Amino acid sequence: xxxxxxxxxxxxxxxxxxxxxxxxxxxxxxxxxxxxxxxxxxxxxxxxxxxxxxxxxxxxxxxxxxxxxxxxxxxxxxxxxxxxxxxxxxxxxxxxxxxxxxxxxxxxxxxxxxxxxxxxxxxxxxxxxxxxxxxxxxxxxxxxxxxxxxxxxxxxxxxxxxxxxxxxxxxxxxxxxxxxxxxxxxxxxxxxxxxxxxxxxxxxxxx
Amino acid sequence: xxxxxxxxxxxxxxxxxxxxxxxxxxxxxxxxxxxxxxxxxxxxxxxxxxxxxxxxxxxxxxxxxxxxxxxxx
Numbered sequence: 001x002x003x004x005x006x007x008x009x010x011x012x013x014x015x016x017x018x019x020x021x022x023x024x025x026x027x028x029x030x031x032x033x034x035x036x037x038x039x040x041x042x043x044x045x046x047x048x049x050x051x052x053x054x055x056x057x058x059x060x061x062x063x064x065x066x067x068x069x070x071x072x073x074x075x076x077x078x079x080x081x082x083x084x085x086x087x088x089x090x091x092x093x094x095x096x097x098x099x100x101x102x103x104x105x106x107x108x109x110x111x112x113x114x115x116x117x118x119x120x121x122x123x124x125x126x127x128x129x130x131x132x133x134x135x136x137x138x139x140x141x142x143x144x145x146x147x148x149x150x151x152x153x154x155x156x157x158x159x160x161x162x163x164x165x166x167x168x169x170x171x172x173x174x175x176x177x178x179x180x181x182x183x184x185x186x187x188x189x190x191x192x193x194x195x196x197x198x199x200x201x202x203x204x205x206x207x
Numbered sequence: 208x209x210x211x212x213x214x215x216x217x218x219x220x221x222x223x224x225x226x227x228x229x230x231x232x233x234x235x236x237x238x239x240x241x242x243x244x245x246x247x248x249x250x251x252x253x254x255x256x257x258x259x260x261x262x263x264x265x266x267x268x269x270x271x272x273x274x275x276x277x278x279x280x
Contacts, residue, residue, distance in 0.1 A: 071240075075245065075248075082242070083241075124245075127243075129251045141248070143248045143265075144254075146253065147264075148265065148268045148272075158274055162272075163268065168269065168272075178275060
């Protein structure tokens with residue numbers, strides 16, 4: 001098996017925030033912590049693009065490189081996880097991450113910075129699979145149930161794909177080749193069908 | 208008398224054992240994961256350590272994201 005990866009198709013993302021909600025609900029993520037979020041470029045302007053962003057589970061993860069207590073590890077499926085018992089909440093990983101994936105709970109007294117929390121690719125952490133301790137610290141372990149991350153599986157337009165990197169790349173490649181470009185992607189032809197595909201010109205007398 | 212002496216010596220040895228120096232600081236190994244070990248996702252009651260079955264389940268889910276094959280097959 002190749003590495004687990006996320007891929008977000010900006011042509012398909014409609015900024016519904018379904019992925020964000022799915023993640024929040026699945027792992028009971030506390031207020032102020034967003035493991036996943038939707039970023040929109042040129043918001044409100046014609047041609048705006050949205051993309052769903054979370055931990056990208058980098059092959060050469062900068063968070064792992066800068067962690068002073070070495071609390072990060074990578075699973076055999078390429079998922080970057082960390083041990084919260086070891087994390088000291090220094091925030092180095094947040095500065096190093098180009099995606100802003102590491103999150104810190106701000107709900108304590110005086111807005112103290114707690115242990116880092118981030119997307120786990122729904123793979124839990126270093127606790128017994130699907131135990132209460134694992135859920136409390138890292139959220140649900142869907143991968144151990146043979147399921148993919150909730151965000152990708154919940155995506156209504158299938159803009160967000162998750163899973164084996166090779167398979168995800170194949171799906172995306174096939175999609176791009178079929179849908180073409182320009183108005184073929186999102187326009188009159190897509191919505192109402194092309195004239196050569198069964199559309200008959202209106203007949204009858206003009207009123 | 209001898210017994211009391213032996214018992215006293217044994218007792219003092221037990222008491223002294225509590226004074227042993229124990230490492231209380233984590234010895235960090237640079238660049239290596241220091242936390243608890245994690246199990247593989249197929250090492251559980253559901254998949255019974257069957258990696259192939261787990262990969263099959265994940266592949267089915269991943270392929271299910273391709274609506275082109277879902278609608279044509």
